Structures are given as structure tokens and as C-alpha cells.
Amino acid sequence: MPSLKDLRVRIASVKSTQKITSAMKMVAAAKLRRAQEQAEASRPFSDRMGRMLANVAGSAKGSAGAPRLLSGTGSEKRHLLVVATADRGLCGGFNSNIAREGRRAIELLKAEGKEVQVLCVGRKGRDILRRLYPNDIIDTIEDVAKPALTYESAEAIGQRILQMFDEDSFDVCQIVYARFKSAMTQVVTREQLIPFVPAPPQDDEEEAPQESSLAPGQVYDYEPEQEEILAELLPLNLSVQIYKALLENNASEQGARMTAMDSATRNAGDMIKNLTLTYNRTRQAVITRELIEIISAKEAM
Amino acid sequence: MAETLQFELVSPERLLASEQVAMVVVPGSEGDFGVLPRHAPLIATVRPGAISVYETRAEVSRRIFVAGGFAEVVGDRCTVLVEEAIPVEELDRAAVEQALREAREDASDAKNDQERADANKRIKIAEEQLRVLKR
Numbered sequence: 001m002p003s004l005k006d007l008r009v010r011i012a013s014v015k016s017t018q019k020i021t022s023a024m025k026m027v028a029a030a031k032l033r034r035a036q037e038q039a040e041a042s043r044p045f046s047d048r049m050g051r052m053l054a055n056v057a058g059s060a061k062g063s064a065g066a067p068r069l070l071s072g073t074g075s076e077k078r079h080l081l082v083v084a085t086a087d088r089g090l091c092g093g094f095n096s097n098i099a100r101e102g103r104r105a106i107e108l109l110k111a112e113g114k115e116v117q118v119l120c121v122g123r124k125g126r127d128i129l130r131r132l133y134p135n136d137i138i139d140t141i142e143d144v145a146k147p148a149l150t151y152e153s154a155e156a157i158g159q160r161i162l163q164m165f166d167e168d169s170f171d172v173c174q175i176v177y178a179r180f181k182s183a184m185t186q187v188v189t190r191e192q193l194i195p196f197v198p199a200p201p202q203d204d205e206e207e208a209p210q211e212s213s214l215a216p217g218q219v220y221d222y223e224p225e226q227e228e229i230l231a232e233l234l235p236l237n238l239s240v241q242i243y244k245a246l247l248e249n250n251a252s253e254q255g256a257r258m259t260a261m262d263s264a265t266r267n268a269g270d271m272i273k274n275l276t277l278t279y280n281r282t283r284q285a286v287i288t289r290e291l292i293e294i295i296s297a298k299e300a301m
Numbered sequence: 302m303a304e305t306l307q308f309e310l311v312s313p314e315r316l317l318a319s320e321q322v323a324m325v326v327v328p329g330s331e332g333d334f335g336v337l338p339r340h341a342p343l344i345a346t347v348r349p350g351a352i353s354v355y356e357t358r359a360e361v362s363r364r365i366f367v368a369g370g371f372a373e374v375v376g377d378r379c380t381v382l383v384e385e386a387i388p389v390e391e392l393d394r395a396a397v398e399q400a401l402r403e404a405r406e407d408a409s410d411a412k413n414d415q416e417r418a419d420a421n422k423r424i425k426i427a428e429e430q431l432r433v434l435k436r
Contacts, residue, residue: 041315048311048380052373056344151313151384163415223331223345232346233371236384243313 004286007279011272018268024090025261032183032254038149039180039247046244053237055220056230057196067227069234072195073171078115080161080170081105082193084177084245085125086253087142092260094178094186094253099128101188102176106133117170121157121246149250151243158239165194177245178252184259186252193241196234304338307378308354310365310386317386318365324355325379327372336379343374347381349429351389364389366433368426394434401427 002010057070083102085095102118102125109116118133120126120140130137141160144153161173173194178186222229308325310318326335328350334343347370356362370383404427408420 038314042313044309044316045311045313045382048309048373049382052344052371052380052382154313219342221341221343223329223334223343229344229346229371236371240313 002278002282004279004282007275007282011275011279014268014271014275018265018272021261021264021268025258025265028091028254028258028261032251032258035149035247035251035254036180039244039251042244042247046240049233049237049240053196053233056222056226056233067231067234069165069194069238070196070230073168075171076114078117078170078172079109080117080119080164080173080194081109082119082121082157082161082173082175082242083125083129084175084249085120085122086249087123087145089124090260091253091257094256094260095122095124096128097186097188098176098178099125101190102129103132105174105176105190106136119161144246145250149246151239154243154246155239158235158242161193161242162235162238175242175245177249178256180248180251180255183255186256191241191245193238196237305377306336306338306340309378309380310352310367311380311382312384312386317383318354320354322354322356322362323358325381326353326355327379327381328352328367329372336374338377340374340379342376343372345372346370347372347383349426351433352381364433366392366430389433392430392434394431397427397430397434401431 081102083098085098089095106116106118116133116136118129118137120129120137121144123140123142126137126140141157144157164170165173172192174190174192176188176190179189181187305321305323306325308318308320308322309316324335324337326333327345328348330346330348333350334345336343347367349367349369351364351366353361353364366387366389367381367383368385370381373380373382401424404420404423408417408424411417411420
């Protein structure tokens, strides 16, 4: 039986925890809104980019002069896996879900006899994966979303990957991140960055503006040559894809944190209710006991 | 004159402009080109320079400096994808000159090809901005 004082202390501590979680929830909600807006604002660019690239790449794929970013290195032996997670925890299963998908991918590739290198974006993913694959992680990029997630930071990661590709240190590059669906659901996705594959149609596609796509029989004029355009378009597309993934990830992180903190706040509320009940019961018991003691003492006199 | 063209200017961070215009002149890497309604389908790279937007065919309604990117023309739509864009009237001559000096310095003491290429790109952008301002 805990004493009254113990109970009081516990109630106070749960209350202050609840204050923290509810504040975190509110902060996450505000950040989520901003992250969502940012993700939405970037959508037109990546959409149009994807459409343009699909058009150019579609007709260039067969030709011999196609850049390596499009046609690949001719082998699929060495993989680079970019695992994008958050820098901070306390966001439910967000980080571990992404890390799990990353792990699954690594195991799968290794089972096929392929070499895997891992590039972590975000501290938390690294912390989880480092324990399992200490030798495969080549580097970690931290604080991409600090103070704000900008295109420049995504571009820097893109440059880094391109440089590695130019040095011929991998054949295929994939990225693992969580696509934002709603504050409650995030879908862990694995996408291929290099060599370029046209984006598969997404299941939650809304009224895709098809009006501007090319009528059958029409052919684009290229200025300068198709190959030169591709050579510029592909690296840019890489950065844009990474930017998009990071934005989605950021929104997902905030969504996951908001949900997690919401349920933590609710749990703390339940706990306070139970503790208060016990506290009041104990208090009454103490009063009753004291009364009995006084009365029986009086009677004995 | 009823026919118009949907002009869209997009950067990775947001949609910068989306409007009905009579004509746009885009600084293509192989020379400026004007886009009128019913232009043939075209994909072109864009060099640093100013895009001129003509709301009516007679006059330039605004000019936007872009730091290079891509243009796609399909049907009655002209989409320009850029990494960076600034309206010409917001360009500040002193700041541009300062940026040009810094870029030149960076280019002269660049340690590797990457840095040099980066600095050269900045020089080119700043020079183009100056040229746009002179007009």
C-alpha cells in the first residue's frame, strides 16, 4: 500500500509528463501543417519534372548514347540504399518502421548475393541499423530538416550520391522513406533513384491533369539534342526525387509524432484518474482509521 | 485577340506563376525563343537569363530572372522548371556586383573541379543578372 505522499508525488509527476506530451503534440501539429504545405507546394515541380523526363527518357531508352543514369551500369551487383528517417525519436513506430523496411531490403539483397551499402539520412535510422550492419553504413547525414528543410539540402545529398555514382561505387540506388498519407497512416515506400525508372502510377492519384500530355503521333522538338537535355535533366531529377522523399518523410514524422503524443496524453489522463481514485480511497481509509483509534481510545478510558 | 497560352513557372519549392498570357520569351541555351499559342511541342534547356512575359502581344508585362532550368511546351501550355527565379525589378545591382566579386574570388582560389565549376556557374548567373539589369 503506497503512502499518501507517494501517491501525491506520482500524480504530480504524471501530470507534468502529460503537460510535456500535450505541448509536443501541439508543436507537432503546427509543424505538420507547415510540412504538409511545403510538400504540397513542391508537388507541381516534381510532377512536371516526372512527366517531362518520362517523355524524353521513353524515346531515348533504346539508343546507345543514353546516359548511365538512365541505362544503368550494365550490372546490378552493388546497391546503395538511402534510408531516410528522423533525427529525433518520440514519434511512435515511425523510425522503426522505416528501419525495418530498410533491414528487410538489405536482407533480401544480401540473400540474392548482392553487395549493399547504406547511406543514412537521420540519426535514428543510423542508430538502429548500426547495431545490425556496422560495416555497411558508409555515412550518416544529420539535421537535414534543421532549421528548415530546403531544396539545397536535398541537392547536397543528390550531389553526394552522383559523385559516388561517377566514382563507380554502386550500380543501383534506392531510397526508403515514409510516404505521407494522413496524420495516422504513413506508408513506408522503397523507390529506385538510379537508374531512372518512370514513376509508377500512385494508388491515391487524384484527377491527373492529362490535358497537356502529348497527343499520339506528335513528337517533341529538342533544343539542344535529346542526350544533352537528358544529361542535365537526370541529375536534377535525382535531387528533386530526394527532396520530395525528404518532404514526405518530414510530414510523416510530424504526423506520427502528433498521433503518438496524442495517445500518450490520453494515457497520462487515464493514469491520473486512476491514481487520484486510489489517492482519495487511501485518504478516506486513513481518516476512518484515525477515527476508530480516537473512539476506541476514548472507550478504554 | 482571344488566344492565350498557359504559362507556368515552377521551382522545387513552389509554383511561382501560373497565368494566361499572350506570349513568353524564354532564354533557351541555344538562343531565346518566343512561345505563342499553338507552338510545336518542344523541350529545351534554359540558360541563366530573363523570361519576358507578354500579357498582351504589344508589351512586356513582367520579366523574371531565372538561373537556368528546363522548358516544356505542349499544346497551349508552356512550363518552365527552374531552380531559382527572381523578378527582375527585385534584383539589386549592388548585391549582384558583390556576388559577382565573391564568385570570382571563389573561382580563383577553388581547390578542386567541383568548387571551380560551382563558382563559374555563379559568375555566369551574376553576369547575366547584370546584363538583364542594363537593359
